[in-house]
Amino acid sequence: MLLLAIAAATAIPVDAKLLDGLVEHEAVITGHGETVTCNGPALADIVARLGAPQGKAVYGEALGFTVLASARDGYKVRFSLGELDAMLGASKAIVAVRCNGAMLDSADGPYRLVVPGEQRGARSVRQLESLTLER
Secondary structure: HHHHHHHOOEEEOOHHHHOOOEEEEEEEEEEEEEEEEEEEEEEEHHHHHOOOOOHHOOOOOOOHHHHEEEEOOOEEEEEEEEOOOOOOOOOOEEOOEEEEOOOOOOOOOOOOOOOOOOOOOOOOOOOEEEEEEEE
């Protein structure tokens, strides 16, 4: 899947199979006057599962890789591989499966990209549908 996902920039559906077995993390975000605590696997771990370079391999050409997150309604945001890498940007973004202890409803889920620490919540994508690793 590594070469296919990178060479063809294939959109990989975000589903239970993709997230299966990954460690869940907690992320807290505040937006529109509400603080929300969400749980799910780290986006960096999911991107590694898609075949993205990791650790010491994130240099040179690998820094040109991006991850496109697409929502059911067509909304899209992009992350660089460098900002997700633990030694560079160290983003704490997660793909939430639960917020405030409850599974996500159809307005937010079934999956939501949650990016704590950003001044605006514009990249905390509701109704996350797919991820595409591109170079």
